[in-house]
Amino acid sequence: MTDTAHTPIRRALISVSDKTGLIDFARALAERGVELLSTGGTARSLREAGLAVRDVSELTGFPEMMDGRVKTLHPKVHGALLALRDNPDHVAAMQAHDIAPIDLLVVNLYPFESTVASGADYDTCVENIDIGGPAMMRAAAKNHAHVAVVVDPQDYAALLQDMDQHGGATCPKFRRKLAQRAYARTAAYDAAVSNWLAEAAGDFAPRRRAFAGTMAQALRYGENPHQRAAFYVDGSNRPGVATARQWQGKELSYNNINDTDAAFELVAEFDPAEGPACAIIKHANPCGVARGNSLVEAYRRAYDCDRVSAFGGIVALNGTLDGETARAITEIFTEVVIAPDATEEAREVFAARKNLRLLTTGALPDPRAPGLAFRQVSGGFLVQDRDNGMIDPADLKVVTKRAPTETEMADLLFSWKVAKHVKSNAIVYVKGGATVGIGAGQMSRVDSTRIAARKSADMAQALGLPEPTVRGSVVASDAFFPFADGLLAAAEAGATAIIQPGGSMRDDEVIAAADAAGLAMVFTGQRHFRH
Template sequence: MSGAPVTLRRALISVSDKTGLIEQAKRLAALGVELVSTGGTSKALKDAGLAVKDVSDLTGFPEMMDGRVKTLHPAVHGGLLYLRDNPSHVKDAADHGIGAIDLIYVNLYPFEATVASGADFETCIENIDIGGPAMLRAAAKNGAFVAVCTDGGDVDAVLAQAEANAGAVSHALLRRLAAKTYARTAAYDAAISGWYAKQIGEDAPDWAAIGGKLQQSLRYGENPHQKAAFYVTGEKRPGVATARQLQGKELSYNNINDTDAAYELIGELGSDKPAVAIIKHANPCGVALGPNIIEAYKAALACDPTSAFGGIVALNRPLDEETAKVITEIFTEVVIAPGADAAAEAIFAKKKNLRLLITDDLPDPATTGTFVKTVAGGFLLQDRDAGRIHLDDLEVVTKRAPTAQELEDMLFAWRVAKHVKSNTIVYAKDGVTAGIGAGQMSRIDSARIAARKAQDAQETAGWSDPRTKGCVAASDAFFPFADGLLQAASAGATAVIQPGGSIRDDEVIAAADEAGLAMVFTGMRHFRH
């Protein structure tokens, strides 16, 4: 297989996104490259005054069937596929009047964008490109002789070399473009197959594919010895993948992971009341509702100010100047919010390393999506946890019914617990977390840790009592024994929210009654690993 540079003589261009097309085509023409094109692309080039040959001139067939059939022809695929250094291939091309195509630029029908727009089934089907991927894959297979471009950046890279080398493109660039092409067509097919499976209600298709586009090459992964990169799937969900970074250093692997956890939790709390969540290692260390965003931040910080150092702050309100001032009083890695005013941005500008992300909106906790977890030799797929519990869903199982305030706090604590690593216990009072016990092997240990966190916060703030006095407790899964529930009661909890469903529910309910607790069952579990 040849490793020599390839001189561009003919290019086939067929693009849906025509950004920068005319200027690039003019540069190709200036190099003496013959332009071949189809449909709307051909018209755009001709309207710009460029000499363009239609694909139908190569194939001898007109575009037909509403453009579904235009490039699927030996004159096109032969020109892309024949090996220029294989005498038999060269003879076949000559015998059948097939000319070489040295560059192809196809950026595919916008299937992903069509799906994201909420288009109906038939419209999505019509936006599945057939000829484009077929040509790209053919050209990539012959990547030693054909420059394959799937976006404008690829064309620019080819032009930069060709203009500097009398129309020639290096073997190394051709190989890189070929590799990228297979990844692009694979991601395109992954988007189609995933969408189609949902259309027919197939939860577990025989084959599953996942694709994404590189958003950022990362310096390293979770640890410095690990390589990593950040890819986006095209899901239009407000969060770290779609946010605008206004300032600060590049996000790291851990920043991205933790910021996603923070903003998903904020989305869970909605927009009815100002809310702030402070996250460390993907777990919340303080969450609060407040009369305004600055008071919510102060309350969340007071829950665990030690852990908040170097954490992620998520807000459900635009950032204002006074809140920005308070946040910058301690070291914070990332702040993510729906917006920020100019005064807040000016405050943050003084902290060059602090990342500020703006999303314009909150994620909808009820919207499903795909969650992927790798294991050795495979991966697990499941829906995003979009389970939601409302007041009418709660079942009171104790002799004492909870008060209105306890019910409000229980729903708040429950929504926070959903975003804490299992096993978890969350104590909350008056719309503020009092203590969070995360990720323990035993639920009673989580209850103890949450109580200890509340005592630490009391000592730091100089309160007369920990916030757990008169609080509610939320457990992400059922209490297998009464010991965890009694630990919550000893910490000061007066009411408990949990899924129920243990074979010892009767014992746990009896213990709650004996302790004078109110308890409700949700019937829904929120494991998070």
């Protein structure tokens, strides 16, 4: 079998749930002399538009039955799609059994994914699992040497254009591309069904696991220019970079998307009802996070944590970007700003910075929402729940002689939210609702502690302050201190209270060191490694 020939389209079978652009497309086919076959609601829509259409039940000699579960599963449909037109035996079989070829299949599937997303009950979801549609798609795609298959309204115009270029036929290269899209669609559909069934059965680790996505953007390159890359969305509609509207600026890069996601997920930890918050990210790590009485104050306080690293960073806000905050952001070079919304004044301010990307999402992601995260390793991939762990003040255990003051406790809770989003080993100093030193991604927790303190000292000098801003701060550690040295380094830097998971074999030594230094310390019982 070869697929080198241009195949004229004389007969098309159309059966779609998504009727976007259907009538115009079908009319265009009819105007090109294509006979239309259809089923159920699609046939009804075509007839109401004044188009001549033949029912599949008339073709097969069998009515639709079992509430539409059985309508296209018939040799006169699948034989028409699968027959090799250049194989004499296949042609003879078609003639013997009165099977007329179908040259174009236009199918999209029952809306299973959106049915599940709507919160429908189990039986309703099951009824929205398509059987005939995927079977036809796969048959037509397998026989792409002779049959064109369209599974997405986005390809209607391209199909008509290809026909016009080839005298009413389709070319092999285009059919091959359509076949790939068909198999990708059925694979994504089956992945959605299998993952839903696994969740419904309470099976977190099924024997086989599949993930799928739809390409949102072909990227110029990946992390580095020699790496190819593309951006895919998973259809979950979680507010963020995948669902955002880009108002201005050049195309987002691979690193922009990764960092913007990190920034927005972090700032979403801070409920807007409790006040404005800002997070500034550089290379997927926060370099400044703060609350304020206004967004502009939150931004300036976050910026003052590490002005050097903030240059060329990503800014995420938990409220509507206003003009004053926009003007403050434009005082330095910023790659991306993401917020739930932006005022017209803010958009006008940014319009003068053509390379600055502005994204709005309409909402914040819910940091408590469940979900899966996965990462590729050689020969496979790891799957885990997304880190939606949260703590409540009532969950904390005071383990030192001195309990945190009310002010320290507020900052401890703030620092813990930030530490969750810092690459391990993570150390976060906070004072007055703003980070004042962040140590990230070090092999030693002591090094992270000292780096964060050093950055604070550097910023204090740059700001003309009399002492490092870590003096009188609190500190969060994403995992336990295995030895007292990290805690003592934090105390030496000026921290007065510490929040950490606890659970080390040497907790008693660490607690004793905290008591000796006059520190308050609380255990969360929860770790936030981030690799």
